Amino acid sequence: MTLSPLNIALWAINLETPLKSLADWIEITSHRMEQAKEQGANLLLMPEYVSEQWMSFAPAGIAPDEEIPWMATQAADAIDQLKGLAKTHEMGLLAGTFPVAIYTKDEVSDSPVNDNSGYYNRAHLFLPDGRYITQDKLCLTPSEQDPQAWCLTPGSKVKVFNWQGLRIAILICLDVEMPALSSLIADHDIDLILVPSMTSKLAGYNRVFGCAKARAIELQAAIAAVGPIGATRFLGKKRQNQTSAAAVYIPCEESLGHIGVATEISPADTTVGQGPLIVAKDVPFAEIRRLRNGTAEVWPGAWDADHIFVEEE
Numbered sequence: 561m562t563l564s565p566l567n568i569a570l571w572a573i574n575l576e577t578p579l580k581s582l583a584d585w586i587e588i589t590s591h592r593m594e595q596a597k598e599q600g601a602n603l604l605l606m607p608e609y610v611s612e613q614w615m616s617f618a619p620a621g622i623a624p625d626e627e628i629p630w631m632a633t634q635a636a637d638a639i640d641q642l643k644g645l646a647k648t649h650e651m652g653l654l655a656g657t658f659p660v661a662i663y664t665k666d667e668v669s670d671s672p673v674n675d676n677s678g679y680y681n682r683a684h685l686f687l688p689d690g691r692y693i694t695q696d697k698l699c700l701t702p703s704e705q706d707p708q709a710w711c712l713t714p715g716s717k718v719k720v721f722n723w724q725g726l727r728i729a730i731l732i733c734l735d736v737e738m739p740a741l742s743s744l745i746a747d748h749d750i751d752l753i754l755v756p757s758m759t760s761k762l763a764g765y766n767r768v769f770g771c772a773k774a775r776a777i778e779l780q781a782a783i784a785a786v787g788p789i790g791a792t793r794f795l796g797k798k799r800q801n802q803t804s805a806a807a808v809y810i811p812c813e814e815s816l817g818h819i820g821v822a823t824e825i826s827p828a829d830t831t832v833g834q835g836p837l838i839v840a841k842d843v844p845f846a847e848i849r850r851l852r853n854g855t856a857e858v859w860p861g862a863w864d865a866d867h868i869f870v871e872e873e
């Protein structure tokens with residue numbers, strides 16, 4: 561199959577932008593999609609926990625362990641409206657992540673029932689053809705496992721799907737740091753990995769984005785990563801600050817320009833306006849796939865270490 565280049569927009573949201581309601585957030589998101597489309601983007605990628613910005617209109621007195629459940633109450637309305645945006649703007653939208661309640665099926669009626677057992681940190685991808693694809697975070701941070709704070713449940717599967725002739729997966733923040741996950745998907749012929757992230761410190765940014773670049777090399781794929789910048793205000797006070805940026809990494813090969821970077825901006829902990837919006841134009845998936853299929857300089861393919869043993873002396 562002949563692959564057309566893809567233009568990927570990345571929006572490092574400014575969390576300090578105050579919101580009055582979910583409708584306010586939807587309107588801003590729609591405007592950013594319009595701007596991205598004007599720059600030729602086929603897909604807009606937003607950060608992990610975009611719902612952190614929703615805390616600017618959260619009810620007063622909400623406790624830390626009530627924040628995720630409250631965000632999840634906004635999810636259904638957000639999903640319905642975001643589906644419409646993908647069709648309206650005729651482009652893909654990975655609306656970052658926001659939590660959803662875990663549902664199971666009633667054994668009698670086979671209808672979905674909230675079993676009240678927890679919440680997933682879920683990425684939400686809306687495609688202009690009407691598809692809605694989700695991915696749950698697989699490896700949780702300590703704060704995401706804290707019963708006194710953002711206590712979440714890890715997902716259990718990685719989804720690989722097709723769009724625009726590409727094989728795509730989503731790895732959320734810490735998930736892209738896990739070599740075991742990279743090894744798991746290495747023989748699935750991945751063209752693109754989308755990485756919504758959220759990191760409070762510069763060290764966290766460097767872990768996520770450094771590993772994203774490593775994944776581009778070891779998987780011979782493009783990796784698009786973005787995180788939020790700044791701090792949300794809740795009842796007049798700033799919450800935890802976030803440090804991040806946006807980038808699209810590609811394999812470090814001569815035909816791709818040697819350096820393994822399609823586009824990137826420097827990390828920051830403060831920004832202006834709605835936050836940076838950058839577009840990686842004409843990401844060369846056809847050439848990346850050609851390299852992955854045997855013409856890369858030294859890449860051995862989806863190599864595993866099953867035949868290697870560790871010897872301690």
